Amino acid sequence: MKQLLLSAVLLLLVQLSWAQDRILLRQPSLSPDGQELLFSYQGDIWRMKLPEGQPRRLTVHQAYDSKAIWSADGQQIAFQSDRDGNSNIYVMPAQGGRPKQLSYYSGNDQLLGWKDEQTLLFASRRAYIKIERSYGIYEIPVSGGQPQRILNSDAVDAQMSPNKEQLLLVRGSCRTAREDYRGPANRDLWTYNIKADKFEQITDFKGNDFNGQWVDRQRICYLSAQSGRYNIYLKDLIKGEEKALTQEKKMGILNFALSQDGQYIVYQQADRIFWGKTEGKKQEIKVDIASDYRFDPFIEKSYSHLDNYSLSPTAKRIAYEVHGDIFIGAQHKQLKEGRTLAQGPSRQRAPLFLNEQTLLYRSDEAGKYALYKVSSKDSTATDLYRSLKLKNSLIQEFPLDLSQYWLSPDRKQLAYLLGRGQLWVAQIDSLGQLSNNKKLLDGWASPTGLSWSPDSYWLAYSLEDLNFNEEIFIHAANDSIPPVNVSMHPRNDRNPVWSPDGSKLAFSSDRNNGDSDIWFIWLKKEDYLRQTTEWKALEIWAEEKKPSKKDKKEAIKVKIDFDQLYARSQQVTAMPGRESGICWSPDSKTIFYLSSSNSSRNFEKDRALYSVRWDGKENKALISASQTPYNLQLSEDGKLLFSQLNRGQLAYIQLSNKKLNNLSFRSNLKIDYAGELAQIFEEGWRALEAGFYDPQFHGYNWKQLKKTYRPLCLKASTKEDFQWMYNLMLGQLDASHMGLYGGDNPKKLARKKSGLLGVELWQDGKAGAKIRSVLEGSPASRAESQILANERIIAVNGEKIKPQDNLYAFLEGTASKPTLLAVKSEAGDIRELVIWPSPSLNKQRYEAWVKERKILTDKYSKGELGYIHIKAMGWSSFERFEQELMAAGDGKKGIVIDVRYNGGGWTTDYLMAVLSVRQHAYTVPRGAAKNLKKEHKAFSNYYPYSERLPLAAWTKGSIALCNESSYSNAEIFSHAYKNLGLGTLVGQPTFGAVISTGGYGLQDGSYVRMPFRAWYSKAKDENMERIPAMPDILVRLAPDYQAKQEDQQLQKAVEVLLKELNADKK
Structure with a gap:
């Protein structure tokens, strides 16, 4: 509750600061006369008189509306929106009103601009773009009708010249967020002479040149990083002369737009908007918006899946993680409601029962991951599930993020990992207090799959060397014996698990034909030397001497003969594919494991749960691949085997009868939207600080980038704007393989998909859709549903296509379904055919x-x-x-x-x-x-x-x-x-x-x-x-x-x- 109140206060302060400070708007553009502004804010289109008018919202929709552009006569506004789940092109009256959808293709269409007052240009990846990492350039009438490709080249941008004789193109695939990129994939400006059918490259800077726009029929403006920051340049295409219109040095310009006559310009630098004469003085524009939230600042959601879980010692209680909060549930089918134990907006992770009364977890509430606990303050109800008085407290902070931890079987020691490669062991008491912290490892590689021996004396883990070969090590928890490589093989060995009797150490290994199989090592020489028949006899004799329940269980003492321990390995499974997720039965005779049939493709696709005897016999399937089991845990009494299924549902198998029981938890969260964005920024930044491959960050100041971009990111009014600004920050490192992607979004949209025929279209203003070309291998190329170039589709499922109709609007929802087409041949003959449109033509x-x-x-x-x-x-x-x-x-x-x-x-x-x-x-x-x-x-x-x-x-x-x-x-x-x-x-x-x-x-x-x-x-x-x-x-x-x-x-x-x-x- 304290965190929620604090978050509400912070949100109020942010709102107040927004009222006094600049807002983060996007993609400003100008009216034809340069005296009015369009921009995107809160995912909607706004209009404003310059220089100090009151902004007016033109669109109101949960979707993300963006890139609004005025027509030359000022009467219409085109924009793009993801209202159907993917980006399409829309047009509306300049004063506002109901938008008209123009494109319907199942892909992301990108609005480029107006070709003339009746036609729009847009970019799309359709049948013509086969493999290139770019787009085809299309036009579409604002009155409606078929889109038509107008360029026999790929490009990412195209602008029609004032005299309609040339296209100004941008070609190249490097993300513009990489301001300092200098390389072959940079973006350059080209022109295409329509009449002469001639391409000409007009910029050759090694970095990005883009956002080209015509000033008049001879001059263009564009953005370039040639000064080290993105600035606006004016170039004369006839004279070849060029000059910089801006001289920004601290932060580059993100985008700009010109008035119809090229006399006025507006541009964006971070959260600042400037406007004025293109070749004259500019002034900063203050945009004041007093608007309601686009979405509720606190979002209540209910989840039925869980991200991770921990079993209490009795397995009657299950702690689990959902969306960065910790919950507890009961192992009972009728008790479905999860109780909240720890919540955000910071992130709580990795719940672990110290005992029935105390749960450990890690949280970054204090700025980096530290160790916390939750316990009951109610002396009459110490059960965390039943208690109404909970106490969350910090156990210990560390100089690095607490990455993982593992509790010893006797619950008296805690092994934990700090940062990437610091492995520590500490004593832990029943209240969770740590003492006698001892560092065991401090390296670049992270020990993974750590497992405690049953006597709590040894640790086993896998560790990569600089050849990225993973080996199994045994390490004394008190560090009295340094780590010993017990696998010694040039193929990966990983995830060791001790047998409960302390005689064997099982692990997964890639050493046999590249498949990942289950192996184990005999820890004692005398066990390794026994023959199979001898083991069988010993098992029978042990059954005959089975102790009574009154007999005291003898404590396990693990003995290890280290001499050539690696040579005492034995293969258990030899199935094709990948075996992993090892769990031992309490009697150490059976191994439970996960297996997928093909290790070279998707490991998760067909994973099933199996059991097998330690000698490789009696291999049986327990849960089918259709349920995709993962994350196995065995209850302490060895009677129940738990597993997550499919998308996070929890289930368990009663090992006595192999019956599968599903558990259902309902977890209710209250998500602080602004607080969550701050959490995402901080944790993502911190993860890269610790993990980015170059500790010098390519020579850039990563901490200063945080200071610069954090306030900008937290001004974002939508998740899209947040990720855009965050990715601009990442782009400043000039590194590949970077980006923030995915995640929940509060907007709820239709998810419309059009079936694809594999045809390109002509635009001739007539009824029906005239075929320009047919893609080989597509539905329209097959003998039973063949359509030829210059034929015309005149109806879909009995609905006639009028001149203002778009073919793809009729194909929505037809993917992989039989669809009736009426087709007119060049000769005028009409035939009907059944076609099965494809969901993709990639x-x-x-x-x-x-x-x-x-x-x-x-x-x-x-x-x-x-x-x-x-x-x-x-x-x-x-x-x-x-x-x-x-x-x-x-x-x-x-x-x-x-x-x-x-x-x-x-x-x-x-x-x-x-x-x-x-x-x-x-x-x-x-x-x-x-x-x-x-x-x-x-x-x-x-x-x-x-x-x-x-x-x-x-x-x-x-x-x-x-x-x-x-x-x-x-x-x-x-x-x-x-x-x-x-x-x-x-x-x-x-x-x-x-x-x-x-x-x-x-x-x-x-x-x-x-x-x-x-x-x-x-x-x-x-x-x-x-x-x-x-x-x-x-x-x-x-x-x-x-x-x-x-x-x-x-x-x-x-x-x-x-x-x-x-x-x-x-």
Whole structure:
């Protein structure tokens, strides 16, 4: 309650400061005469007289309305909105009124501007953009009708010139948040002469140039980082002259807009808005808005899932975490209401029962994660579930974040992890007080999967070395014996778990065929030397001597023979896929574990719960993969095995009868919206401070960036604006693999999806939708539902398409459903057909692009070379690569390997293994040669690779293609291919974005990406982040290469490889 009151006070102070201070608005634009302002605030569109008018809200919707732009006559306003769950284009009267939706496509359409008073320009990823990380440029009438692509190139922005003769384009894929990026993927300005069908690049700065706008038919303004900060530049396209209109040095300009005649300009710098003459004096505009909350500042929500849980010693109580709060529930089907034990707006995590009366948890209430406890103040009800008087108190703060902790079986010691790699052990009493803190480890790597021995004397954990191989270590909790590597294997071993009798240490290992299997180590030599029959006899004798309930249970004392302990390992499971999540039965005879069938793809997709005897026998499924069990915990009495299912539901199995029982908890939260944004900012910032791969943060002051951007982020009136400003802060580090994404959003929107046919459309103002082209492999290309170019769809499910109708509006809700179309042929014949629209065309667009490259390779090489495109550096793409070595390379002299537009992954070393094979012998089977002595040389190129190697092999010639959209692991491949001398590298320099990355989850379900490991080129000792792979031969790809069915980079690669192969013959 204290936190909620404090948060309310803080919220009031923030509101008062907003009334006196600047608000954070977005995307200001000007009326045609430059005297009025449009902007987005609270996710709605506002209008204001300049310089000091009273803003008026034009749209009122839960959706995020943005990028409002006036028509040239000032009568209409276009904007984009996610009212249907994805961004679409709308238009409304300039005075306000009901908006009219113009686009309906299941994708995010981006409004660019007005082509003329009757037509809008927008960007969209539709059938034409096959693989490029950009957009197609489209136009659509404000009266309605079909969208039409107007450019045979990809781009991210396009503005029509005043004389309607040219388009001013922005091309390039680097995020504009990266103000200091200097590299091949930077954004540049181009012009496209419509009549001459000619593209011309007009800026060549190595950083980002963007937001180009016409001043008049000869001059443009645009944003550029050439001064070190984003400033506005004025450029004369005829004279080539250029000058800076602004000289900002502390913070760059985010966006700007011009009046219709180019005489007035408005621009945004952080939360400041400036307005004035384009080439004259500007003044800061004060925008005062007294508005109600867009959403309630305190949001009440009910959750049925849980994020994490802990069992009380009796397992009658279950503490769990939901959305950063701690709850307690009862292990009873009729008691469903969860009771709150600790709540935000700070984040409470990792509940752990110290005993039945006291629960430990960690919270960052004091600024970093510290150890807290909650207990009952009611002497008559010490049960935390029943008590109405709770006391939350701080146990201990630490110099670093408390990351994890583990309670010993005797509940007298606590192992805990501070920051990344400090492992400590302390004594803990029944009230939670710590003493005798002892540091066991202090390194860069985090010990994971820590497990206490049953006698509370030893710790076992897995730890990575600098080769990122994970090994199992045993460590005395009092540090009397240093850590001992007990797995000693070059493949990953992880998550050790002691058997309750102290005789075995089980763990998961990748050592057998790359699958993750269950293994264990015999801790004593005498146990390891026993034969299976001897163990069976011992089990029978133990049953015969079974003690009575009155006999005192003998305390476990773990004995370990460390000499060659790693050699006493035994495999338990050998299933294909990944086994993990180990739990032992109380008698140490059975292992419960999780298994998924394929370790190389999605580990979570088909995970099931199994049990198996320690000797690998009696392997049984307990929970099917359809329920996706995870996070196993065994009750202390060993009778109940708990697991989370699917999206967080809790269940348990009674091991006596293997019956599955579901538990249902209802947890009611009151979410402080403003407090949560502050929490997300702080925790995300703190996580990056501790985890960002470069401790010098690329030379930037991370603490100063916090001081600058925190107030700006907390001014955000929507979650979208908060993430936008937060990502601007991240962009100041000039690092790849960064971003804050996802999370809960209080808005509630329709989720409309249109079925996709795979067609491009002409816009001719007539009834129906005229087909421009058909994407191969799409529903419209199939024999049973084929539609041809220049035919016209005139009705969908019996509804006629009028001239002002958009085809995709009729296709909403049709994905994967039989849909009736009426189609008119060029000759005027009408036929009906049933088509099954697709929810996505990503695969078809990609395959069409690859097929075209194969055709071109065959054409350029006259059939002598094969072509393979690697879509991503993931397992499915690698398996396809192996198949394509035969499908595309069989009978060819060499292959072209293409990693352009490849977004990365992890499989470079697999590809290197395939391409680095060198033939050392050849074989001739019986029957292949009539005379072995005379004919054997004819078989010198043959070798039984498929039976001798774990991967495919390619020993013929190859050449590789990369470009500025080759990213991350695709760049590592490009560096390796060139530096290891595997062949010639052709194309354009890669993006320069190579960091190993993970993610850190935040309270609202959002996550901040976490670059954690640098990559250096072995050949040059250069950090591959911000230093691209440089091709041996540089070739640019024409903007309209796809429309002309050409590929200049591919053509050069074919030419070079054929020359190399012919030279080798000589």
